[in-house]
Amino acid sequence: MITKLDSMLLAKKKFIYHYKNIRWAKGRHETYLCFVVKRRVGPDSMSFDFGHLRNRAGCHVELLFLRYLGALCPGLWGCGGSTEKKLSYSITWFCSWSPCADCSFRLSQFLNRTPNLRLRIFVSRLYFCDLEDSREREGLRMLKKAGVQITVMSYKDYFYCWQTFVAHRMSSFKAWDGLHQNYVRLARKLNRILQACETEDLRDAFKLLGL
């Protein structure tokens, strides 16, 4: 794999500023999305693409990504003929914020209609997830039900992103103060949010059994 030009990579400062998993991320009025798109071509070969996006005025970065999806995943919807076999892709993205409720809803709908696309989402910080009944929390659960694996970024994920998406110019990734503690706190929070899926399912099961 040939390394992309620096201009296609994220500046170091930008990456650190936007992906820092601090509790009060003041001034992060932008969201970055670093992605890797993979397609299995044969038993040992794989097509591969990667890059990053930033939200634009009036368009959250997740929906922007969906706009580019056709170009990133040729054949995802078949190659014209309806009998044509659709190609399967798996996408991993790393987002500085977790998706808002609306994006989660639209993504879930899209994924439910596109079973040949697998999506894994890593997030640096949780967006509006403080309130127990926030719509953003509900959105994350909806994504999980649509088969998305949602994970909070840990050191190894930042390290990977640094190596893959950042114009690091041979400098190695240096963790900021509190990276690990913040990760642990956020991962617990996300687990609590997503576990509600299971208690809900359990409640439904009980109801079904008349218990």
Added chain:
DNA sequence: ATTTTCAAT
């Protein structure tokens, strides 16, 4: 203890 959030000026 409290602080922020894909802005709005």
